[in-house]
Amino acid sequence: MPGKGYSVHELAKLAGVSVRTLHHYDELGLVRARRAANGYRRYEAAEVDRLHQVLLFRQTGMPLADIRRMMEDPAFDQRAALRRHLGALRAQRSQIDDMIANVEKTLACLEGGPKMADEEKFRAFKRDLIAKNEAAYGAEVRERWGDAAADASNARVMGMSEERWSEVRQTEARVKELLLEALPTGDPTCAAAQEAARLHGRWLQAFWAEGAYSKAAHAALAEGYVADERFRAYYEAWAPGAAEFLRDAIAAYCAK
Template sequence: MSDKRSKTLHERARTYTPHELAALSGCTVRTLHHYDELGLVRAERGDNNYRRYGPAQVDRLQQVLLYREVEVPLADIKRLLDDPAFDAREALAGHLRDLRFRRERIDGLIASVENTLATMEGGAPMSDAQKFEAFKKDLIDQNEEKYGEEVRERWGEDAADASNAKMAGMTEDQWGRTQELQRQISEELLAGMEAGDPAGEHAQRAADLHRQWLCAFWKDGTYSKQAHAGLVEMYVADERFKAHYEAIAPGAAEFLRDAVKAYCA
């Protein structure tokens, strides 16, 4: 048996004190105690009631730390890991995809900063397209990471890929227009909420601006009132989408949904 395999088998058989596992994992002992209290990574108890961590706890802690790295809340991590259908191999494959997305985003931003510095130091000037390319790619990658699965399930691979390609090909002026549309949507939405009527002038203006914003990103010719109404239902049902509009004002997601429903009726 190789020395490496022998060492691995030995590690799989050993247990760790909280201090030993903290040193091994990079966690603090306080964090391990907190995870124990939450039932997230429960330590075993010896005859002296001291905490010990065996192979199962080490593996579970690794999963917890990987999920924390991609900012999954502790309550959601516990629910995932406690699910009888949880597949550790599939989870690790997902972590790997997320980390590769992050690496690509960071690499793109690093390249953009390096090119900008080179320009400032007398190198070849960057085109306007180059200046914004990394930021657009970063946004595309973030959207894929957060919403890609739902979007592809609901509207299909072709629609998702076409939308990404449309965003990547935007000029600076086109991108600026989408940002201005977002500002106007927020403004009209707040005015509509103050008036209190989803079918009123400001609310309907917000709904039409929202249509224009969607058409800037959706594949040409794919907009329909049915798809528009279906999307805003998702804004209310999915907390990730809802949070964007709730940042404008509490209840904004529901008000926009009602305004769009009236607009599409």
């Protein structure tokens, strides 16, 4: 690193990001540049280290607002956060290895090799779900509920029989079907909306650790479907207004 630090163009080239990205991070207060005497942005060791951390957390899919909130928290533990990130990366690597093995075995079977057991056929898909969830939500889940709860949830998924796995997927599909049926009514307390909320709770229990579900926890999570842009985007892809409607339906169901 030059003794006087990096210019915005030098750091953008080094980090593999655009100058516009660095300007955006500066405006957000994520990575603030220092100002040289001539008014140009300069980045010294502290800013380079902070950019490195931001990019690491962006790899997990964490929104910039959450990264800033986490890093500015006086209780922020960089080592613990990086350990969680490492766990998510390892889960992704394991998922890719499983998918490669799955394709290889399928090809071998088609070419006259040994048949795959049904459990083998679907193991990689379950690992794929775990890896995607770890990438999108793992850091937050582990920070809020701890590694033990996250690991127990992952173990429940991997331990599902194919019959149970199919049942869980069908439950999720039914939640969507009922929600889309109820949404035009505008009434989150209608029968279809309440059945969607009930089934949503059953769906959650398939993934949460034994005994972790409660109506209070269910309602609290549903609030996140509106507040968290990742959840909101998922449900809004079903239909405009779906996130708020599901939140309201779950709130009414959990208040009973």
